[in-house]
Amino acid sequence: MMEQSVVSNMYGEITDDFLYFEDASDEFRGGKGTVAPLWKFLYEEAKGLCVTALCWSTEYNDLFAVGLGSYGYDIEDRGGMLLFYTRKKHTYPEFIFNTDSGVMCVDIHKELSELVVMGMTDGCVAVYSLLEENKQPICKATCLSPGKHSGRVMQVKWKKDDFDGKHNFLSVSADGRVVSWTLREGGKYSFLKEYDAHFPMSVQCVRWNPFHSQVFISCGLDWMVKIWDERMKSPVFTFDLRAEVMDVAWAPYSSTVFAAVTADGKVHVFDLSVKKYEALCQQIVVSKKKRPVKIEFNPVDPIIIVGDDRGHVISLKLSPNLRKKPENEEDQELPNGPEEEIAKMERLLSQTGEID
Known part of the structure; x- marks a missing residue:
C-alpha cells in the first residue's frame, strides 16, 4: 500500500488523465476518436x-x-x-x-x-x-x-x-x-x-463475441480481420488493415466494438454500429523499433493495454467517441444490456446475407 501511494504521488498527472481527461475535440471528429497514453x-x-x-x-x-x-x-x-x-x-x-x-x-x-x-x-x-x-x-x-x-x-x-x-x-x-x-x-x-x-492459413487470434455466442472474430498475417457467424460459410465482415494483424479483441461493453494492432505500430478501433467498414481510430502507439503484438480491453475502465515485441506494455485511454452508448432518433441513450447488445449484432448480421 505504501509503494502504491508513493507511485501515485510520483505519477499523479497520469492518474489524473485516467480519471478526468476527456478529449473535447471528439465533438468535431464526426464520430471518430483517439487513444491517449497512460x-x-x-x-x-x-x-x-x-x-x-x-x-x-x-x-x-x-x-x-x-x-x-x-x-x-x-x-x-x-x-x-x-x-x-x-x-x-x-x-x-x-x-x-x-x-x-x-x-x-x-x-x-x-x-x-x-x-x-x-x-x-x-x-x-x-x-x-x-x-x-x-x-x-x-x-x-x-x-x-x-x-x-x-x-x-x-x-x-x-x-x-x-x-x-x-x-x-x-x-x-x-x-x-x-x-x-x-x-x-x-x-x-x-x-x-x-x-x-x-487452419490452412496463419491465424494469429480467434475470439468469440462476449455477447453473441455464434459470432467470432479472427485475424492473421494476411493483413485481414474477419468477423464470422458460425451459421454462415463465409465471413460476414472483412477488413484489410494494410499491415500484418498481430492481435484483435472485442470490447467488453459493446457487441459491435473491437480493436486490433498491426505490425506497423498502429491501434485500430472499430464500432460496426457507427461505421461498418471504417475504423473510428487508427493511431500509431508504438515506435518503429518495436512491434505491437497483443491487445486487451480492460473489463471495466475505458482503457486498453498493448504489448510489444520488446517486453513493454502500454496502457491507453479511449476517448469518448470510442465508448459512446448508442442513441435513438431523439438522441437519448438506449439501454445496453446483454439483450440489446445481442439484438444490435443480429441487426448487422441480417443485413449481410442469408444465414445457412
Whole structure:
C-alpha cells in the first residue's frame, strides 16, 4: 500500500488523465476518436523477451497478467516469464514467475482469480496459483502426459467447472489440435478429448463475441480481420488493415466494438454500429523499433493495454467517441444490456446475407 501511494504521488498527472481527461475535440471528429497514453509497464529482466499474452483479472479490474516468450520459430527457447501488474503500481510487477519454456498464452480463472493457466513453446500447459509461495506450478502437463501437445500452445481458456466442481480448460496448439483438460486431486491431469482444428492459413487470434455466442472474430498475417457467424460459410465482415494483424479483441461493453494492432505500430478501433467498414481510430502507439503484438480491453475502465515485441506494455485511454452508448432518433441513450447488445449484432448480421 505504501509503494502504491508513493507511485501515485510520483505519477499523479497520469492518474489524473485516467480519471478526468476527456478529449473535447471528439465533438468535431464526426464520430471518430483517439487513444491517449497512460502508464507504461516494463520489467528490466523481461527486455529480451516478447509479450505473447495479455489477460485482465475480472475480479480485480486493475490487475493483469503478461506472458513473455518468443514468436520466432528459428530462435532457441530461452525460457519465459509470467508477470502480474497493477495499474496502481506500474513501476514493478506484483508477481513474477520464471518458466523453463517461453510463455505463449495465458488465461485467468473468472471466479478464482488466483488461478492462471498458461501454454508454453514446448507444448506443455501449466496451472499456477498466486497463493503459492514457491512460485512453482500446481499442475503441469509434461512430455509424458497423455494428450500433451507436440507444437506450441497458442491459446488456453478456462471453462466452467464440471458437475464435480473440478476445474477445466481448453488448449489450442500449432500441432492442429484442441485439447480439453480437467484438474484432478493431487495435481494430476485427465485427458478428455480432442478435436481437429486445422487452419490452412496463419491465424494469429480467434475470439468469440462476449455477447453473441455464434459470432467470432479472427485475424492473421494476411493483413485481414474477419468477423464470422458460425451459421454462415463465409465471413460476414472483412477488413484489410494494410499491415500484418498481430492481435484483435472485442470490447467488453459493446457487441459491435473491437480493436486490433498491426505490425506497423498502429491501434485500430472499430464500432460496426457507427461505421461498418471504417475504423473510428487508427493511431500509431508504438515506435518503429518495436512491434505491437497483443491487445486487451480492460473489463471495466475505458482503457486498453498493448504489448510489444520488446517486453513493454502500454496502457491507453479511449476517448469518448470510442465508448459512446448508442442513441435513438431523439438522441437519448438506449439501454445496453446483454439483450440489446445481442439484438444490435443480429441487426448487422441480417443485413449481410442469408444465414445457412
